[in-house]
Amino acid sequence: MPATQHTIDGKNFTATEIGSFERLDAYSFTHELLPIAMEGKVFLKSILGLTSAEISFNKLPPNASMPFHHKHQRNEEIYLFIQGNGEFMIDDTIVPVSEGTVIRVAPEGVRCWRNVSTEPLYYVVIQAAEGSYGAGSNIEDGLAVKIPVVWPSGSSGAA
């Protein structure tokens, strides 16, 4: 982990800074079940104490492909493409991906992806238990808290 990583813990939150996306090369991930170290990948569940999902930030180098296909047992995955150009294969379908492409993959989907350009491909992967969201919508779970919005320093934030 880069020496500049900064994490703050509070009663109801944890905040961390992974740094700019172009510096994701500073991170690599190894695990006994993986044959190779994966560069340009950082997982956040442990750092943030997440209880509902795993999240990773990823940088795939120019013209690189993931070297294997994979699927899941229980978890749904969502791939959010932030920058770059690639291709994403699910079973027999290939989908072009670029900034703003978002893909849900069911556990049983067999997936692989690659970078098709000379620039890095940046993306976020979210993994969470299939079917766990519940019937309520996001709006119904949220509650407005009726305290005034006041930002210190009397700055220009509109209230």
Next chain:
Amino acid sequence: MPATQHTIDGKNFTATEIGSFERLDAYSFTHELLPIAMEGKVFLKSILGLTSAEISFNKLPPNASMPFHHKHQRNEEIYLFIQGNGEFMIDDTIVPVSEGTVIRVAPEGVRCWRNVSTEPLYYVVIQAAEGSYGAGSNIEDGLAVKIPVVWPSGSSGAA
């Protein structure tokens, strides 16, 4: 929804393109429980058929603040800051946010945030049921699928 929105459905996936982040202004969200339309926000759960989380892409204009604080009943939220500069308040703590800042907020946390610059603030919000991830790690849920990585057109994707 912009006319250019393109969604593909397959047996084990749904893929959509929300367009570039700077064009998020094309989206707005209204709901009977909200007093105002929220511009520059698009939700993905319904579009993608997500079962594990709600995800939104967001653009907060220069110097704008969210006009209210909120908390949640059941769902954990994770805020991923993609570009720009802002401040994020949880209860009594204010955290500066910029590209690569990621914040977990527990349901009971009272949160508000603002853009403190003259450029837009782009961020993703993930909402999922607290405690739903389960004991297994992301690596343990994934299964490598032993089929060769072959990309059509004989292109330069490394295998």
